[in-house]
Amino acid sequence: MADIVTQAAPAKINLALHVTRRREDGYHDLESLIVFADLCDELEASLAGSDSLIISGPFGGKLNAEPNNLVLRAVSAFRARWPELAPRGLALSLTKNLPVAAGIGGGSADAAAALRMLAGLSPVPIAVSDLSDLAAGLGADVPACLLSRPLLARGVGEILSPLQHFPGLFVTLVNPGVAVATADIFRRLRAHDNYPLPALPDPLTRPAQLGLWLAETRNDLEPPAIKLVPEIGIVIEEMAQTAGCILARMSGSGATVFGLFGAEGQAHDAAAQIRRLHPDYWVGTAPLLGAGN
């Protein structure tokens, strides 16, 4: 093995999210168009006698390197499944660039990055598809994060259909600095039986096709989240008014809001505008990862 291995953990964005059913187990069936932005946490590791984790970066202070950290949970789950294929210990270092409990799946992306890293270190090949059930056991978003490419997610997030085509687009992400617990938003959700997503254009290659489709969709978690954190609604309105914005919406259970743009310059201008209005908010801009990833 190289002395140090690295894995990027890209931010997840729910471009559309319809909640279609509340299940007996308390979870909800969803239909979601999920994409990933080239804005990432970074996971690094080197071989060691036992596992350890240090956390740094802009949001490192929001997390503890305790056994319930999703990176360590992913390593434990992998080792329990394939004891003979996992290294004896890993000295892990996580650079936390993404806000925590923000609806962009940072923790899920970190867990998925840890699983991909361990699969890559295994002396016997392990396909990403072999990691899916381990991933689902760590969180509803982890299977999607394993793939980190545009996809449709169904069930609680474990039934995945990767898209073969996706237009080149840019996002501006804005987080008002309020952590939102996913379970809290599902608990506040009143309408559980919403209509499913409309069929996607096939092939989906042009931004205009996607824009028309998105106009027919929603994020069903947005109303309860705005009730809890009114800043979300304000940022959505501000983002929607920026030049070239194809869609302004909340991702996941919030509180991060995204603006979708066809041109990088438009996404940067929107970011600058939001930063002027809210100098204390986290604002990021990036291209979306394509279907070829």
Ligand SMILES: C[C@@](CO)(OP(=O)(O)O)[C@H](O)COP(=O)(O)OP(=O)(O)OC[C@H]1O[C@@H](n2ccc(N)nc2=O)[C@H](O)[C@@H]1O
């Ligand atoms: C809502 C979504 C949309 O992508 O994203 P986030 O806002 O968390 O980023 C995901 O479904 C979240 O995935 P993830 O964050 O991995 O969720 P989990 O840890 O498995 O679940 C946290 C809690 O959310 C609720 N939950 C989650 C997923 C789901 N389909 N139905 C639910 O009711 C459950 O109460 C669960 O206890």
Ligand SMILES: Nc1ncnc2c1ncn2[C@@H]1O[C@H](COP(=O)(O)OP(=O)(O)O)[C@@H](O)[C@H]1O
């Ligand atoms: N490595 C990690 N990064 C972020 N959150 C983590 C991590 N490990 C555990 N968590 C916990 O997981 C929860 C969800 O975090 P996150 O994935 O950032 O939010 P969301 O699912 O809303 O996008 C938080 O309460 C956080 O404390």
